[in-house]
Amino acid sequence: MSSIPTFLLDDCGPPQSPLLTPPISPKVPHYTLGLSVKTASPTLPRHPTPKHLLTPANHVDNEITNTKALPPLSWNNFTTELNWLNVFVICGVPAIGFALACYTPLRRETLLFSIFYYFVTGMGITAGYHRLWAHRSYNASLFLQYYLAITAAGSVQGSIKWWCRGHRAHHRFTDTDLDPYDAHKGFFYSHVGWIMLKPRRRVAADVSDLTKSAVVRWQHKYFVPLLLIVSFAVPTLIPWYFWNDGWGGYVYAGIVRLVFVHHSTFCVNSLAHWLGETPFDDKNTPRDHFATALVTIGEGYHNFHHQFPMDYRNAIKWYQYDPTKWFIWSCQQVGLASHLKVFPENEVRKGQLTMELKKLRETQERIAWPAPSHDLPVVTWESFKKQSATRSLILVSGFIHDVSTFLDAHPGGAHLLTKYVGEDATAAFFGGVYDHSNAAHNLLAMKRVGILLGGMPMALDELTVPPSQRLKIAEYTELFAYAPSSDGCAIPASPS
Secondary structure, three states, rough: OOOOHHHHHHHOOOOOOOOOOOOOOOOOEEEEEEEEEEEOOOOOOOOOOOOHOOOOHHHHHHHHHHOOOOOOOOOHHHHHEEEEEHHHHHHHHHHHHHHHHHHOOOOOHHHHHHHHHHHHHHHHHHHHHHHHHHHOHHHHHHHHHHHHHHHHHHHOOOOOHHHHHHHHHHOOOOOOOOOOOOHOHHHHHHHHHHHHHHOOOOOOOOOOOOOOOOHHHHHHHHHHHHHHHHHHHHHHHHHHHHHHHHHHHHHHHHHHHHHHHHHHHHHHHOOOOOEEEOOOOOOOOOEEEHHHHHHOOOOOEEHOOOOOOOOOOOOOOOOOOOHHHHHHHHHHOOEEEEEOOOOOOOOOOOOHHHHHHHHHHHHHHOOOOOOHHOOEEEOOOHHHHHHHHOEEEEEOOOOOEEEEOOOOOOOOOHHHHOOOOOOHHHHHHHHOEEEOHHHHHHHHHHHHHEEEEEOOOOOOOOOOOOOOOOOOOOOHHHHOOOOOEEEOOOOOOOOO
């Protein structure tokens, strides 16, 4: 063992606590059988394998490799691979509804009630299925839970448990083969195609929290009678009782309204992954757009939602259309909802800033910039003077610039530049003669062809960095300093 220098020991001082005594091994028991005595071998404790070793490096690839998918749809197997009940709901119900509408007068009262009932049943999906149960973005009173469970049944989109399992899988595996409505498979597929097909893969999603809910279990058990009552009986009976238009209520508030609710919800899976911008993240397809929000009762700010799915809001700005957000907020005001989750504003802004910087970076990369300092040759004063005899070279802030092509374009006239050829024009350029604009500084930097040996300040300051580069967007790996190139004696041709 190597000795430790005395001065280190003096600085450290004596230990403040005594050394730990190693634990004493327990005595191994002896078992006596007749005259024979044997020592039992100690059993070593078995430690579970660390979870990070059990988790595959890429869960999606692992699932795809180890799960068997149904064959692609074709003319040979479409009779067995289509979900014919869903095909009827998606194709047959609209055909019946719009055919009946052609022979059914639409009364003003029925129209207004149909619009109202569209929001009632649609909000059961957006505020109930989606934001309450799928993402648990707020807590709802027992009364509100039953209300949302009942009204959502009128949208005929499956029970809470079924709907949330698929939606949680969508968020977990967005834009992959494990995504139930993968947007990469086309607009039609993500809109309605996935519903009419039997699931191609069995994808796991944790809904154990939902199975513990008495409301979820009750709705799942009585979903079919709830569906028939809320989707067809109620919109028929109310118009019949109040303004004697039961048939009109059945057609418009029942069937036609159901078609609009269906496609309103489906647009979240299709239109919201196709139309709009990505202000928070562009890793996947979800996008924000006002038009999508209009047709989805506020679910159109989908890029925000996929970044912050636990947030009870979809729209974070006051002028953005999100009636579901205001419904939940109103329920909180009257005591029906609580614990509304809002993602930290700092992290939201951080996501926005990331995308803004990324766009600026893309713009920046389309612009020509001065040659990096470490790519320029280092030239002695003697060499600079010698080469200035044949080229219009001037020195500013330690950089050598070739202004040969700019003499005639100089606003002050060629003679102002000519008299500084082969000289240091730093003082004149920085206000000694004229206080040059930012554009002049940027243009001058583009004419750099060399660095004067010993003539450039060690630190980058306003004399060496042009205004256009003082806030330049840099990747993390670009923030490290570069060593200057070796000394040279020849100045390359002007970049201009």
